[in-house]
Amino acid sequence: MSSYFKQLKAELETFRSLSSMSGYVGFFGQEVLRFHSIAGTLVEGGAFLLNESPSSDERYFTHILVRSLLENHFWIIYLFDDPSRSSTRYDELKNSFKRDYLKLLNENRLPHKDKLEPADPSWSSLSSAPDVNSMLAQVTNDYGDRLNYLYFVYRITSFDTHGKSLGAIFQDVFGKTCNFPVLKIGYAIDLIANQYLVVLQDLRKRNEI
Secondary structure, eight states: OOHHHHHHHHTHHHHHHHHTSOHHHHHHHHHHHHHHHHHHHHHHHSSOOOSSOOOHHHHHHHHHHHHHHHHHHHHHHHHHHSGGGHHHHHHHHHHHHHHHHHHHHTOTTOOOGGGSOOOOGGGGGSOOOOOHHHHHHTOOSOOHHHHHHHHHHHHHHHHHHTTOOOHHHHHHHHSSOOOOOOOOHHHHHHHHHHHHHHHHHHHHHTTOO
């Protein structure tokens, strides 16, 4: 088990307490618990190689599961990078949800709409949330190579998530077998865990928890 993931696991009760709070702190707590569940399955399950030499079958699990964690990881960096803007940036996240939810309800072919919570039509006028590139451009801290690597993981695993990393596509597009990157998933998990511990420490220093 990675060192930072072990430290995060030791703080699990703290994150559970945070998850019951409202606002961006509650979002952070809940996302860390989700990270622990998904990453813990990979780290502690013992069945996955989390280096650069897994089988294709393993890659289908590890790359896709880590991709599911990265977008919210970037959101958390964005939310907590500048404490004076955390509330405003969390509003951007909520507005993103509102726009997506309204779009869901406006789909003509969507059945069982009566089972869902109603949406406010005014949500359509809300500003779009920044994409990952825009969020990271506004981050003021110097995260250096670790953030660059996680963005690389994010982009590569997006191909896996959408089923576009299959060898047949590369063969037909490039006319040869291609070595599309297999990623250091264990390293990526450790970087994410480390950042969540940093956020927790900062919240404690500011007496927000």
